[in-house]
Structure formats: C-alpha cells, structure tokens
Amino acid sequence: MSGPAVRPRRAVILGGSRGIGAAVTEHLAARGDDVAIVHRTASAAADRTRTAALRHGGRVETILADLSVPEQPAAAMATAAQRLGGIDVVVLAAAAPLTLKRMQKLTAADVTAQLQGSVMVAFEALQAAFPWLCEGQDAAVVFILSSCTVGTAPSQYGAYTIGKYAALGLMRTLATEWASRAVRVNAVSPSLTLTEYVDFLPPQVGQQAAEHTPLRRLATPEDTAAAVGFLLSPQAGFITGINLPVSGGGVTV
Ligand SMILES: NC(=O)c1ccc[n+]([C@@H]2O[C@H](COP(=O)([O-])OP(=O)(O)OC[C@H]3O[C@@H](n4cnc5c(N)ncnc54)[C@H](OP(=O)(O)O)[C@@H]3O)[C@@H](O)[C@H]2O)c1
Numbered sequence: 588m589s590g591p592a593v594r595p596r597r598a599v600i601l602g603g604s605r606g607i608g609a610a611v612t613e614h615l616a617a618r619g620d621d622v623a624i625v626h627r628t629a630s631a632a633a634d635r636t637r638t639a640a641l642r643h644g645g646r647v648e649t650i651l652a653d654l655s656v657p658e659q660p661a662a663a664m665a666t667a668a669q670r671l672g673g674i675d676v677v678v679l680a681a682a683a684p685l686t687l688k689r690m691q692k693l694t695a696a697d698v699t700a701q702l703q704g705s706v707m708v709a710f711e712a713l714q715a716a717f718p719w720l721c722e723g724q725d726a727a728v729v730f731i732l733s734s735c736t737v738g739t740a741p742s743q744y745g746a747y748t749i750g751k752y753a754a755l756g757l758m759r760t761l762a763t764e765w766a767s768r769a770v771r772v773n774a775v776s777p778s779l780t781l782t783e784y785v786d787f788l789p790p791q792v793g794q795q796a797a798e799h800t801p802l803r804r805l806a807t808p809e810d811t812a813a814a815v816g817f818l819l820s821p822q823a824g825f826i827t828g829i830n831l832p833v834s835g836g837g838v839t840v
Pocket residue numbers: 601602603604605606607608625626627628629630652653654655656679680681682683731732733734776777778779780781782783784785
C-alpha cells in the first residue's frame with residue numbers, strides 16, 4: 588500500500604544561476620523540487636542553469652534582484668513565495684565581492700561590503716521567509732559558508748572571513764531559535780572551488796591547494812550540492828546548527 592503523496596518541496600536558491608548555487612539548483616530540481624533562482628543579471632550561464640533544471644520536469648522560476656541593495660532580499664523572497672505557492676527550503680549561495688588584502692590595508696568599506704553580502708542578505712531574506720518556512724514541509728535552510736570558518740584563517744581573506752563568521756553566528760542563532768518551529772538551519776563550508784568567483788587567482792594557486800588537500804583534488808560545485816542536498820533531506824531530520832566542511836580533508840572538525 589502506498590503512503591500519502593509527497594508534494595515537491597519549494598526551494599529558493601539565492602545565487603542559484605552560476606557556480607555552486609547552480610549545482611545546488613540542478614541537484615534540487617533533479618530530486619523533484621520546484622525551484623526559484625534569485626540572481627542579479629541575465630546571462631548565458633543563468634539560461635543554461637534554468638534549462639538544465641527544467642529538464643527534470645518541475646517548476647523553475649527565475650527572479651532578478653540585486654541582493655546587495657537593502658529590501659531586495661525580502662522582496663525577492665516574497666516574489667518567490669508568490670510564484671511557488673510558499674517556501675520550504677532556502678539556500679544562501681549568493682557571493683559577496685571578494686577582495687584579497689592584508690589586514691592593515693583593509694578598509695571599513697571592504698569589511699562592510701562582506702558583512703552586507705554575507706550576513707545582511709541572509710538576515711533580511713530569512714526574516715522575510717520565516718512565515719512561509721513555518722508553514723512549509725520539512726522546512727530547512729542551508730548557508731554556503733567557506734572552509735575559512737574552520738581551523739586556521741587564511742591570510743589576506745580577512746574581510747571575507749569576518750563576513751562568513753558573522754553568517755555562521757546567524758546560522759547558529761537561527762538553528763536554536765527556529766528549532767521550536769521545526770525549521771532546521773545548517774551550513775556547508777567548501778574549500779577552493781573553480782568557479783568564476785575565483786577566476787582571478789593564478790592557476791598555480793589551485794594546483795597547490797589540490798596538492799595540499801588530503802584527497803588530492805579541489806572541491807567541485809557538485810560536491811557541495813550533494814552535501815546541501817543531504818542537509819535538506821529527511822535523512823538529516825535530526826541535524827541542525829552544524830557547519831559541514833566539504834574540503835577533501837583539508838579542514839576537519
Ligand atoms: N568558489 C569558491 O572557491 C568558494 C569556496 C568556498 C565558499 N564559496 C562560497 O560559495 C558561494 C557561491 O560562490 P560561487 O563560487 O558559486 O560564486 P559565483 O560562481 O561567482 O556565483 C555567484 C552567484 O551569486 C549571484 N550573485 C552575486 N552577487 C549577487 C547580487 N548582488 N545579487 C544577486 N545575486 C548575486 C550570482 O548571480 P549573477 O550571475 O546574476 O551575478 C551567481 O548566481 C559564495 O557564498 C562563496 O563565498 C565559494
């Protein structure tokens with residue numbers, strides 16, 4: 588005898604058009620979720636992600652928003668909820684601009700931009716999503732943080748690391764406060780992944796990082812998407828508040 592029909596979950600992926608977010612979009616679409624991708628610019632990469640997700644037969648919505656502008660994250664969540672008929676899942680994968688500088692050269696503007704992009708976007712988007720998540724099915728949130736939040740902090744990534752740690756604090760607070768509403772909140776922390784985000788780095792940086800990784804390669808967007816998929820799944824139903832490294836053993840907890 589079959590059980591009650593399970594309806595697709597409704598997932599919003601901030602920064603779901605390219606890179607790691609695009610791999611998450613496709614992973615969730617492939618397992619039957621309806622997805623809304625929020626991104627800033629129309630691009631060939633965004634079209635490819637949408638087309639790939641549509642192949643799985645579910646609903647795919649795209650929402651253009653500049654998430655760095657206050658009130659845009661909340662507006663994007665409202666649009667996503669309206670188009671999908673609610674929200675069960677949120678993945679925070681939008682990338683804040685990356686500036687590599689030593690601490691004594693960092694400006695307040697560099698740090699503020701990271702705090703805005705990493706934590707304020709999440710703060711605003713999730714506050715807006717909360718009422719829908721409370722009504723959602725197996726509601727869950729995953730933050731994409733970074734392996735810089737585990738162990739030794741890398742040199743020159745100060746603003747980025749500060750922003751990601753602030754987001755880690757938000758993730759842990761939400762995990763505690765929202766547990767009573769059955770909304771789980773977790774993070775994944777990938778190591779270096781060759782997306783457009785880091786294409787300014789010389790190739791030898793990637794080669795050296797792979798050599799220093801115990802599993803002897805770099806992370807792929809699909810590695811992180813699989814970890815996100817697990818944390819969003821019913822199999823992770825008793826897991827909340829964790830920060831899971833996806834780093835080939837490069838950082839461990
Ligand atoms: N790549 C790595 O080595 C690495 C390692 C660890 C953690 N991470 C983290 O993983 C996340 C994704 O990084 P990625 O490498 O996948 O970056 P990416 O390839 O550059 O993709 C960034 C995504 O964020 C969107 N986005 C950026 N700024 C936005 C804004 N202001 N408003 C709306 N959408 C915006 C982009 O949309 P548009 O195309 O429209 O701009 C795109 O969908 C980030 O949080 C990053 O810190 C990355």
